[in-house]
Amino acid sequence: MRKKPNIILISTDQQRGDCIGPEGRGVRTPHIDSIGANGVRFSKCITPHPMCQAARASILTGKLPYSHGVRDNGRDLDEALGQAGLGGTFGRAGYDTHFIGKAHLSSQQTFEPTGRPECYKSAKDFSPDWSGAYMGFDNINMMLRPHHHTQWYDPPEALHYEYWLDQDGRGRDRWDRAKERLAPDTAHFQAWRSGLDEKWHSSPWIGDRAVEMIEAKGEKPLMAWVSFPDPHPPFLSPQPWCDMYAPDEVTIAPHPRLDLEKRPWWHKAFVEDRAKPIKQGAEHNAGGIDWGQKGDLTEAALRDITRIYFGMISSVDHQVGRILDALRQAGELDNTYVIFISDHGEWLGDHGLLLKGPMLYDGLLRVPCLIQGPEVPSGRVIDDPVGTVDVLATAADMAGIAAPEGHGQSWRGLWDGTDSRDFALSEYEVDSLRSAVDMDLMTVRSARYRMSTDLRTDTGELYDLHEDPDEMVNRFDDPAYRHIRAEHLDMIRSRPDDMIPVAPRVGWH
Numbered sequence: 001m002r003k004k005p006n007i008i009l010i011s012t013d014q015q016r017g018d019c020i021g022p023e024g025r026g027v028r029t030p031h032i033d034s035i036g037a038n039g040v041r042f043s044k045c046i047t048p049h050p051m052c053q054a055a056r057a058s059i060l061t062g063k064l065p066y067s068h069g070v071r072d073n074g075r076d077l078d079e080a081l082g083q084a085g086l087g088g089t090f091g092r093a094g095y096d097t098h099f100i101g102k103a104h105l106s107s108q109q110t111f112e113p114t115g116r117p118e119c120y121k122s123a124k125d126f127s128p129d130w131s132g133a134y135m136g137f138d139n140i141n142m143m144l145r146p147h148h149h150t151q152w153y154d155p156p157e158a159l160h161y162e163y164w165l166d167q168d169g170r171g172r173d174r175w176d177r178a179k180e181r182l183a184p185d186t187a188h189f190q191a192w193r194s195g196l197d198e199k200w201h202s203s204p205w206i207g208d209r210a211v212e213m214i215e216a217k218g219e220k221p222l223m224a225w226v227s228f229p230d231p232h233p234p235f236l237s238p239q240p241w242c243d244m245y246a247p248d249e250v251t252i253a254p255h256p257r258l259d260l261e262k263r264p265w266w267h268k269a270f271v272e273d274r275a276k277p278i279k280q281g282a283e284h285n286a287g288g289i290d291w292g293q294k295g296d297l298t299e300a301a302l303r304d305i306t307r308i309y310f311g312m313i314s315s316v317d318h319q320v321g322r323i324l325d326a327l328r329q330a331g332e333l334d335n336t337y338v339i340f341i342s343d344h345g346e347w348l349g350d351h352g353l354l355l356k357g358p359m360l361y362d363g364l365l366r367v368p369c370l371i372q373g374p375e376v377p378s379g380r381v382i383d384d385p386v387g388t389v390d391v392l393a394t395a396a397d398m399a400g401i402a403a404p405e406g407h408g409q410s411w412r413g414l415w416d417g418t419d420s421r422d423f424a425l426s427e428y429e430v431d432s433l434r435s436a437v438d439m440d441l442m443t444v445r446s447a448r449y450r451m452s453t454d455l456r457t458d459t460g461e462l463y464d465l466h467e468d469p470d471e472m473v474n475r476f477d478d479p480a481y482r483h484i485r486a487e488h489l490d491m492i493r494s495r496p497d498d499m500i501p502v503a504p505r506v507g508w509h
Contacts, residue, residue: 002335002374003221003335004093004094004095004221004399004400005221005335005336005337005373005374005398005399006217006221006222006223006224006327006332006335006336006337007090007095007221007222007223007224007336007337007339007395007398007399008210008222008224008226008323008327008336008337008338008339009059009086009224009225009226009339009341009391009395010226010227010228010320010323010338010339010340010341011059011225011226011227011228011340011341011342011343012228012230012231012313012316012341012342012343012368013052013102013146013227013228013229013230013231013232013342013343014052014231014232014233014342014343014344014345014346014356015231015313015342015345015346015367015368016342016345016346016348016363016364016366016367016368017043017045017342017345017362017363017366017367017368017369018362018363018366019231019309019310019313019368020032020033020036020313020368020370021033022036022041022381024251025250025251026245026249026250026251026310027250027310027313027314028244028310028314028317029313029314029317030317030321031317031318031320031321031324032317032320032340032368032370034324034372035320035324035338035340035370035371035372036370036372036379036381037378037379038372038378038379039338039370039371039372039373039376039377039378039380040370040371040372040376040377040380040381040382040411040414040415041369041370041380041381041382042369042370042381042382042384042386042411042414043381043382043383044366044383044384044385044386044424044445044447045341045366045367045368045369045385045386045387045388045424046365046366046367046385046386046387046388046424046426046443046445047342047343047344047345047364047365047366047367047387047388047426048064048065048387048388048389048425048426048427049065049071049344049426049427049428050344050345050356050357050358050360050364050365050426050428051072051073051344051356051428052073052104052232052343052344053070053072053073053074053075053077053104053105053106053107053509054070054071054072054073054075054428055343055344055388056103056104056105056343057070057077057081057082057105058387058388058389059086059341059343059388059389059391059392060077060082060085060086060087060105060135060136060392061077061081061082061084061085061086061392061404061406062085062086062389062390062391062392062393062403062404062406062407062408063081063389063406063407063408064389064407064425064427064495065427065428065429066427066429066499066500066502067406067407067496067498067499067500068081068500069081069500069501069502069503070503071427071428071429071431071502071503072428072429072430072431072434072435072505073107073434073508073509074107074109074110074434074505074506074507074508074509075107075502075503075504075505075506076106076107076114076116076503076504076506077105077106077135077503078503079135082105082135082136083135083136084136084404085135085136085392085404086136086223086225086391086392086395087099087133087135087136087137087138087223087225088135088136089136089392089396089401089402089403089404090223090395090396090399090401091136091137091138091223093399093401094220094221095220095221095222095223095399096138096139096217096218096220096221096222096223097136097137097138097139097223097224098137098138098139098140098141098213098222098223098224098225099132099134099135099137099139099140099141099142099224099225099227100141100142100206100209100210100213100224100225100226100227101141101142101143101146101202101206101209101225101226101227101228101229102142102143102146102202102227102228102229103118103134103135103142103143103227104118104146105118105134105135106118106119107119107506107507107508107509108120108144108145108507108509109283109284109507109508109509110506110507111506111507112506114506114507117130117134117140117142117144117159118142118144118159119507120144120153120157120283123144123156123157123158123159124156124157126159128155128156128158128163137225139213140160141160141161141209142159142160142161143159143160143161143162143202143229144157144158144159144161144162145162146161146202146229146232147229147232147233147234148175148178148179148234148236148286149233149234149284149285149286149289149291150283150284150286151283151286152171152172152175152176154166154171154172155171158171161202161205164205165200174196174200177194177195177196177200178194178195178196178200178201178236178238179194179195179236179286179287180194180195180196181193181194181195182194182195182239182242186301186304186305186308187298187300187301187303187304188295188296188297188301188302188304188305189289189295190233190234190235190291190294190295190305190354191233191234191235191236191301191304191305191308191309192234192235192236192242192308193236193237193238193239193242193243193308194236194237194238194242195238196238197238198238198239198240198241198315201238201315202228202229202230203228203230203312203315203316203318203319204319206226206227206228206319207318207319207322207323210224210226210319210322210323210326211322211323211326214323214326214327214330214332215326215330217330217332221399222332222336223395223399226323228316228319230312230313230315230316231309231312231313231316231346233291233346233354233355234291235305235308235309235312236308236312237308237311237312237315238315241311241312241314241315242308242311243311244307244310244311244314245306245307245310245311246307247300247303247304247307248303249307250303250306250307250310251306252299252302252303252306252349253302253347253348253349253350253351253363254470255350255351255352255470255472256297256299256302256349256350256351256352257351257352258271258351258352258353259351259352259472262473262474263359263461263474264452264454264459264460264461264474264476265457265459266358266359266430266437266439266441266454266459267359269436269437270357270358270359270435270436270437271353272436273435273436273437274292274293274294274357274436275293283508283509284508284509292355294352294353294354294355295354297349297352297354302348302349305348305349305354306348306349309346309348320340323338324338334374335374336373337371337372337373337374337376337395337398337399338371338372338373339369339370339371339391339394339395340368340369340370340371341367341368341369341388341391342367342368343367343388344356344364344365344367345362345363345364345365345366345367346363346364347359347361347363347364348363350362350363350470351471357435358428358430358435358437358439358441360426360441360443360450360452361471362450362465362469362471365426365443365445365450366445367388369386369388371394371411373398374398376415377415380415382411382414382415383447384414384420384421384422384447385421385422385423385424385445385446385447386411386414386421386424387408387424387425387426389406389407389408389424390408390409390410390411391408392404392406392408393406393408393409393410394408394409394410394411394412396410397410397412398410398412407425407495407496409421422446422447422491423444423445423446423447423488423491424444424445425442425443425444425445425491425492425495426442426443426444426445427440427441427442427443427495428441428443429441429502431505433505434508438456439454439456439457440454440455440456441453441454442454442455442492443492444488444491444492446488446491448464448465448466449462449463449464449465449484449488450462450463450465450471451463451476451484451485451488451489451492453476453489453492459476460476460485461474461476462474462475462476462478462481462484462485462488463475464481464484
């Protein structure tokens, strides 16, 4: 009888689906690409939500956001739902479960202490040697502040990464050094060449913890979620990664100007609100900078942002190579399913936009998705639409264990020819307290089209991605596309009737 396989889920934060090697934009990701070369790459994988916390809750639970309650950042997942998800499912099946890196499975910047380790106001209640359990995972190596748009606070407002960074009392110096902009400076405030030595950045720290976990593996099979916070903004990368790409060798957004005409009403409302001063306090406003601003997206700025963003991705790719090598050295690679995804994408200048929000262009909606492992065919590219909500169902199927009820479906049938997919769904309750507008924004990605509609106003956008891959012409109100619009609305309405009340807002992020 074959021993139970290991499951290693590797995720990034805010990595576009077109930012891996096979997509042709010039980013170099040989180790990530090798997962697809040795297995399957899904060319149309979408996020169930364009914000970190809700997207991650869907990965964890296998449920769409309106059915786990986390419809936006700042709303905490019910811990019972979390414990029933990915880590808990495998732990109950006899797996050694680990979470390493950025979780964001609970709110960080909250109004009051929530008692959870990721809450800035509660982290002090967790000692430096605390190692779990959390959200169903028994072994935890986690970060409290994964990105540099936040300020530094001395321990005990810290988790594992911050304690490690502060190991000799120099945590604040290192945090500030990461914000130091090496010369020559870039042309945009959101991107820079970081002055902190590479070894102190988060990607190597996460890679080290993952390698140590593999080397210390016992008799139990591993189920690990290894979660890198890059390439989330602000876009900063140390040497050598910040110098890996010359400005003229990266492919920048082909349509980098705002084009709000003939778009749904919420595009203009969101952009105009984004231009206002930040309203949410100083926690995510380090250095007095409003990190929610896009700034002036000149060609020079876009080239600098894109090359630093690519450098961040290549830095993560290096750590993916180390993880694959560690599995190989331990004799475990052939008995391990390795899944690589991101939580959501990034506008990166598309349509004059930067960062993320309720305009679900392909760069934000689509994410990388690759899997290799026992009996997964090699070198296959599958074009059926799928979602990261499928990860739990797929991992459980590969391990031969029962998955909890949810919306995800195993990918196995797509590579063995017994299944096909017509569409994948994404949903977002947009909250004016955070994002200027109130909406029930439902999105469907089919093989050819992407449609997003606000169910409260029956307005929306529809793009023919075969004829119009850059999503320039909105066909939502085009009479010639009336039947396409109706078909896609039926797809949205086909989701199971299992919505639960929205989780209370406990904070902003």
